[in-house]
Amino acid sequence: MAVAEIEIKRALEKVALPDGTPLAASGRLTNIVVKDGKVIFAIAINAAEANAFETVRQAAERAVRALPGVSQVLVGLTAEKPAGAAARAPAQPSGQETRLHDAKPSPASAKSAGIPGVKHIVAVASGKGGVGKSTTACNLALGLVALGLKVGMLDADIYGPSQPKLFGITGKPAIDAQRKMVPHERYGVKVMSIGFLVDETQAMIWRGPMVMSALGQMLRDVAWGELDVLVVDMPPGTGDAQLTLAQQTPLAGAVIVSTPQDLALLDARRGVAMFNKVSVPVLGVVENMSTFCCPNCGHVSPIFGHGGARHEAEKLGVPFLGEIPLDMEIRETSDEGCPVMATNPSGAHAQAYLAIAQRVADALKTGSVSRPAPRIVIE
Numbered sequence: 001m002a003v004a005e006i007e008i009k010r011a012l013e014k015v016a017l018p019d020g021t022p023l024a025a026s027g028r029l030t031n032i033v034v035k036d037g038k039v040i041f042a043i044a045i046n047a048a049e050a051n052a053f054e055t056v057r058q059a060a061e062r063a064v065r066a067l068p069g070v071s072q073v074l075v076g077l078t079a080e081k082p083a084g085a086a087a088r089a090p091a092q093p094s095g096q097e098t099r100l101h102d103a104k105p106s107p108a109s110a111k112s113a114g115i116p117g118v119k120h121i122v123a124v125a126s127g128k129g130g131v132g133k134s135t136t137a138c139n140l141a142l143g144l145v146a147l148g149l150k151v152g153m154l155d156a157d158i159y160g161p162s163q164p165k166l167f168g169i170t171g172k173p174a175i176d177a178q179r180k181m182v183p184h185e186r187y188g189v190k191v192m193s194i195g196f197l198v199d200e201t202q203a204m205i206w207r208g209p210m211v212m213s214a215l216g217q218m219l220r221d222v223a224w225g226e227l228d229v230l231v232v233d234m235p236p237g238t239g240d241a242q243l244t245l246a247q248q249t250p251l252a253g254a255v256i257v258s259t260p261q262d263l264a265l266l267d268a269r270r271g272v273a274m275f276n277k278v279s280v281p282v283l284g285v286v287e288n289m290s291t292f293c294c295p296n297c298g299h300v301s302p303i304f305g306h307g308g309a310r311h312e313a314e315k316l317g318v319p320f321l322g323e324i325p326l327d328m329e330i331r332e333t334s335d336e337g338c339p340v341m342a343t344n345p346s347g348a349h350a351q352a353y354l355a356i357a358q359r360v361a362d363a364l365k366t367g368s369v370s371r372p373a374p375r376i377v378i379e
C-alpha cells in the first residue's frame with residue numbers, strides 16, 4: 001500500500017531540529033514526492049547550518065524509512081536563494097518559483113568532503129547541449145578503464161540522462177545491506193544515473209533543490225567502493241544549476257567538451273569561467289565533431305572549421321586534450337549502447353579517446369592541472 005504524505009509528515013513530527021522544533025512544523029520541508037514506494041524531499045537550511053542539520057537529515061530518513069510501504073528515502077539539505085537564478089527545469093505547475101542553492105563560490109574549506117574510497121572526481125561539462133558531452137564522458141570513462149584504473153560514472157544530467165542508453169543499461173539499482181544503491185556495472189565501469197530511478201518526465205518537473213538533493217544522494221548514497229576516478233556527466237550549460245553542482249561536488253577537475261564552431265567555443269569559454277569561479281581546475285578541452293569523415297569514401301572534411309578548440313584552449317591557458325571526429329561509427333555505437341571504446345578498442349576513434357584519457361589520468365596523477373589564475377587586487 002502506498003504511503004500517504006500525511007503519514008510522512010506525522011513521522012517527521014517526531015524529528016526535532018537542533019532548537020527542538022519538530023521538523024514537520026518548522027516550515028523547512030520542500031515538496032514531498034512519493035512514487036512507487038520512493039520518498040524524496042529536502043530540508044531547507046542556511047549554508048552555515050549544514051553540519052548541525054546532518055543529524056536531522058539522517059533522523060528524517062530513518063523515520064520515513066520505518067513507515068510501511070516505503071522502499072527508499074532520499075532526503076537532502078538545501079541552502080536556497082530566491083528565484084531569478086533559474087535552473088533549466090521548467091516552472092512548477094503550482095506556480096512556485098524555482099529556487100536553487102546559493103551559487104556564490106565558497107571557500108575551499110566549506111566545500112563538501114570527498115567520497116570515501118573515491119580518489120578523484122572529474123566533471124565532464126559543456127557550455128551548451130548537443131556537443132557530444134555524454135558520448136565523450138562515456139568513452140573517457142572506458143578509456144580510463146583501459147588504462148587499468150577503477151572507474152565510476154555518475155550521470156548528473158538530470159534533465160536528459162544519456163548514460164543508461166550509452167552503456168546499454170536499464171533497471172533499478174539494487175539496495176545493499178547498508179541501504180546504499182548498488183551501481184550497475186558495464187564494460188568495467190560502475191554506472192549510476194537518475195535515469196535508473198525515475199522516468200525522465202518526473203525529473204523534469206523537479207525544483208532546483210530536489211535536483212541538488214537527488215544528485216547529492218547519488219554521489220554519497222551509492223556503494224561506489226574503491227574508485228580511482230568517478231566521472232560526472234554534468235548537465236549541459238553554465239547556469240546556476242551547473243554552478244551549484246560544480247561548487248558542491250568535491251571535484252578534482254573538469255573536462256570541457258566543445259565543437260569547433262565559434263558559437264560553441266563561446267559557450268566553452270563560459271564553461272571554463274564557471275569552473276574558475278568555483279576554483280575547480282580545468283583539466284582541458286576536448287574538440288568533438290572536429291572533422292567529418294565520409295562513410296562512403298573516407299574523405300575527411302573540417303566542416304565546422306577544425307582546430308578552433310585547440311586555439312581557444314591555448315588562449316584560455318588550459319590544456320588541449322584532443323579531438324574526436326564526427327563519425328557514423330561513434331553515433332551508431334553510442335545509440336546501440338556499445339560505445340566505440342569498448343567495442344572497437346584498437347580502432348582510430350578508440351585510440352583518440354584513449355589518448356584523451358591518458359592526458360586526464362596524467363593530470364590527476366601529477367596534479368599538473370591548470371588552476372585559476374590568482375586575482376591581483378590593487379588598493
Ligand SMILES: Nc1ncnc2c1ncn2[C@@H]1O[C@H](COP(=O)(O)OP(=O)(O)OP(=O)(O)O)[C@@H](O)[C@H]1O
Nearest residue numbers: 129130131132133134135236325326327330331334
Ligand atoms: N564524435 C561524434 N560523431 C558522431 N556522432 C556523435 C559524436 N559525438 C556525439 N555524437 C552524437 O551526437 C548526439 C549528441 O551527443 P551527446 O548526447 O553525447 O551530446 P550531449 O552534449 O551530451 O547532449 P545533451 O545536451 O543532450 O546532454 C548523439 O546522437 C551522439 O551519438
